[in-house]
Amino acid sequence: MIEGARFGCEGVSLSLGGRQILKNVALAVRGGEMLGLIGPNGAGKTSLFEVLSGRYVPQRGEVFLNQQPLGKLDIFQRARRGVARTYQSPVVPNSLTVGEVFRAARKAYPPYMSVHDAEWAARLVGLEVSWSRLAGTLDTFDRRKLLLACLMMRRPQVLLMDEPASGLINTEIAELDLLLRKLVDEYHIAVILIEHRLELLGAIADRIVVLDLGAVIAEGDPETVFKDPKVRAAYFEGAA
Numbered sequence: 001m002i003e004g005a006r007f008g009c010e011g012v013s014l015s016l017g018g019r020q021i022l023k024n025v026a027l028a029v030r031g032g033e034m035l036g037l038i039g040p041n042g043a044g045k046t047s048l049f050e051v052l053s054g055r056y057v058p059q060r061g062e063v064f065l066n067q068q069p070l071g072k073l074d075i076f077q078r079a080r081r082g083v084a085r086t087y088q089s090p091v092v093p094n095s096l097t098v099g100e101v102f103r104a105a106r107k108a109y110p111p112y113m114s115v116h117d118a119e120w121a122a123r124l125v126g127l128e129v130s131w132s133r134l135a136g137t138l139d140t141f142d143r144r145k146l147l148l149a150c151l152m153m154r155r156p157q158v159l160l161m162d163e164p165a166s167g168l169i170n171t172e173i174a175e176l177d178l179l180l181r182k183l184v185d186e187y188h189i190a191v192i193l194i195e196h197r198l199e200l201l202g203a204i205a206d207r208i209v210v211l212d213l214g215a216v217i218a219e220g221d222p223e224t225v226f227k228d229p230k231v232r233a234a235y236f237e238g239a240a
């Protein structure tokens with residue numbers, strides 16, 4: 001684990017259905033740092049998020065928060081400790097209003113959050129829709145903002161984001177970039193971001209980790225990593 005890391009894992013190996021999906025994976029992220037996680041399709045990025053968030057139990061390895069092993073804590077217990085996660089698909093409860101979604105998130109577990117916390121989070125993420133709108137009528141970006149606001153209300157220590165720009169248009173991606181940098185720079189959150197668009201990561205990530213066939217093949221600042229011949233062979237040429 002790197003010195004001062006807020007969150008990460010060591011020696012993680014995962015098999016699913018008799019296939020080895022992750023092999024001895026280690027990574028770490030500091031508070032106030034954005035770590036980009038890239039790799040070709042099927043490299044194991046989402047599976048690694050499942051391990052980090054506590055949905056999958058690895059055969060070997062450990063996940064750490066503030067240098068403490070999280071052991072067998074499940075996804076809900078990790079969420080309560082400040083490990084927040086977003087998904088590739090922004091699924092919201094269609095028949096609830098925005099206000100009702102916030103209410104459910106506020107009361108999801110103690111300590112219950114106030115309406116002011118929800119209003120603060122909505123402002124933070126730039127969610128500017130009426131709270132009487134049905135969540136199912138929101139467009140993709142507003143759904144993502146609503147779900148992110150529900151997480152931010154609890155002031156998470158770590159944010160695991162699985163392709164947050166997916167389904168967004170360019171102006172929305174530019175707004176998302178600014179928001180993510182704000183969460184990292186001003187709120188000192190440790191962010192791990194899965195993203196296929198390398199130009200986006202090159203612009204906003206502090207460091208990059210590259211997974212290929214379940215193993216880390218490169219790690220470092222974006223410029224160095226994108227030039228690495230191993231990365232070019234596995235990612236750029238493989239993705240072409």
Ligand SMILES: Nc1ncnc2c1ncn2[C@@H]1O[C@H](COP(=O)(O)OP(=O)(O)OP(=O)(O)O)[C@@H](O)[C@H]1O
Binds near residue numbers: 016021040041044048
């Ligand atoms: N529940 C499962 N059972 C068996 N194999 C699985 C399961 N989930 C994922 N896999 C396999 O694990 C490998 C890694 O999948 P994963 O979704 O983690 O990759 P990824 O890097 O996130 O890919 P993508 O960029 O396409 O989302 C793939 O070969 C996938 O088919």
